[in-house]
Amino acid sequence: MAAESRETKTQLSRNLLGMKFMQRSAARKEYEKNELNQQRVIDDEHWVLDIPTLEQDESQYVVESSYAKLNSLQFGRQSYQKFNPEIEKLMQINNAEKDLAEAEEREKEIGVSDDEMTERYSSLVGTISKKFAKKRHKSDGQINTSKDTDTSSAKRMKKKHKKQFMKPSDD
Amino acid sequence: MAPKLGTLMFPGESIDDLKTDKNGKTILGPGLRRTYAAIHIIKAGILQFKEPNEYWIESPEKRYIATKGDSVIGIVTQRTGDAFRIDIGASEQASLSYMAFEGATKKNRPDVKVGDIIYARLQVANKDMEPELVCMDSTGRSNGYGVIRDGGFMIKCPLHHIRRILRPNCPLLKTLGDMMPYETAVGINGRIWVKGRSTIETITIANIISDSEHCSDSDMKTFVKSRVHALSGLH
Numbered sequence: 001m002a003a004e005s006r007e008t009k010t011q012l013s014r015n016l017l018g019m020k021f022m023q024r025s026a027a028r029k030e031y032e033k034n035e036l037n038q039q040r041v042i043d044d045e046h047w048v049l050d051i052p053t054l055e056q057d058e059s060q061y062v063v064e065s066s067y068a069k070l071n072s073l074q075f076g077r078q079s080y081q082k083f084n085p086e087i088e089k090l091m092q093i094n095n096a097e098k099d100l101a102e103a104e105e106r107e108k109e110i111g112v113s114d115d116e117m118t119e120r121y122s123s124l125v126g127t128i129s130k131k132f133a134k135k136r137h138k139s140d141g142q143i144n145t146s147k148d149t150d151t152s153s154a155k156r157m158k159k160k161h162k163k164q165f166m167k168p169s170d171d
Numbered sequence: 172m173a174p175k176l177g178t179l180m181f182p183g184e185s186i187d188d189l190k191t192d193k194n195g196k197t198i199l200g201p202g203l204r205r206t207y208a209a210i211h212i213i214k215a216g217i218l219q220f221k222e223p224n225e226y227w228i229e230s231p232e233k234r235y236i237a238t239k240g241d242s243v244i245g246i247v248t249q250r251t252g253d254a255f256r257i258d259i260g261a262s263e264q265a266s267l268s269y270m271a272f273e274g275a276t277k278k279n280r281p282d283v284k285v286g287d288i289i290y291a292r293l294q295v296a297n298k299d300m301e302p303e304l305v306c307m308d309s310t311g312r313s314n315g316y317g318v319i320r321d322g323g324f325m326i327k328c329p330l331h332h333i334r335r336i337l338r339p340n341c342p343l344l345k346t347l348g349d350m351m352p353y354e355t356a357v358g359i360n361g362r363i364w365v366k367g368r369s370t371i372e373t374i375t376i377a378n379i380i381s382d383s384e385h386c387s388d389s390d391m392k393t394f395v396k397s398r399v400h401a402l403s404g405l406h
Binding site: 059060061062063064065066067068069070071072073074075076077078079080081082083084087090098 | 191195196197198199200201205210219221225227238239240241242290314315316334337338339344345347348349351352353354355356357358359366367368
């Protein structure tokens with residue numbers, strides 16, 4: 001198939017490929033051709049073992065050979081009381097990063113995750129809307145099931161008379 | 172048998188019922204090996220656990236085994252064509268490429284001589300290959316790695332003591348830092364380089380660090396203070 005697609009491509013003439021500035025192109029063409037031939041040779045003689053592929057069971061265990069990571073050790077280069085300002089600066093950056101990571105970790109434990117938030121909010125929206133719906137129904141004097149709220153609300157809109165300012169009775 | 176945390180374990184014992192994280196994974200550290208049936212202890216020591224799912228064995232050690240990612244202190248022993256040979260105290264010497272320094276190019280080689288000490292990170296470390304060091308982080312900055320110059324003093328410590336010194340809650344380096352200005356480079360391979368304002372201070376700091384091995388965290392402050400105060404008479 002690859003050979004076909006190559007044939008459909010515009011062919012460069014031999015004279016053109018022979019020119020000096022086309023040498024790289026010519027070399028590439030030659031290389032492609034060789035590669036294609038090689039591929040065919042492999043395809044013909046290639047054979048595979050007819051056995052089921054070994055299923056690698058994903059291990060439950062991960063090996064971590066570094067004591068530094070397990071103990072969450074500090075960086076070994078340290079300086080105190082401005083003995084080496086360069087290192088001191090580095091230490092500050094490292095410590096700030098560590099503090100940030102710790103704070104984030106704490107936040108994650110204490111705070112509410114995105115999933116929980118959506119869960120809670122979706123249920124909250126439901127309950128609150130129910131509350132409002134009930135009130136409106138009460139004012140209408142009829143009780144609707146949650147299924148037909150759409151149609152009933154449409155009806156209600158028709159029935160509802162126009163809101164207008166009511167004159168207070170003068171006493 | 173459920174793991175008995177904080178107890179002495181011996182090679183050949185096995186543990187199970189290990190805790191897993193959300194993805195059902197357990198992390199096995201040094202001293203633990205998985206066989207088909209169970210997790211076996213392969214090193215005598217105290218079984219440690221860290222939330223949520225990490226287990227390992229902590230034991231007194233003096234022989235360093237190169238581990239990827241460790242920050243170590245090495246001594247340059249040889250200069251070859253395109254790399255230095257560095258002694259890091261492991262079973263084999265490590266190689267450190269000329270190009271693995273900040274700002275190094277083919278033309279601009281780093282100024283490193285035989286006998287220099289170097290603070291470097293292990294980039295490649297496994298049991299079948301020569302360990303490889305680098306003196307920069309992934310962004311190409313040196314970040315504290317490189318040749319350690321201008322005097323100072325390097326001492327050797329047992330590996331467990333080094334790990335203890337670098338633990339975030341260890342008061343040793345901090346207490347020392349409150350009492351006098353100094354600089355240090357701690358290699359997880361059991362070497363510490365320190366430098367104080369004067370030779371006497373440098374030696375004092377080195378002695379305090381190596382003598383504090385059997386001092387508990389709670390006694391550390393008084394220990395360091397008494398040793399530093401003893402120094403004041405010498406000035």
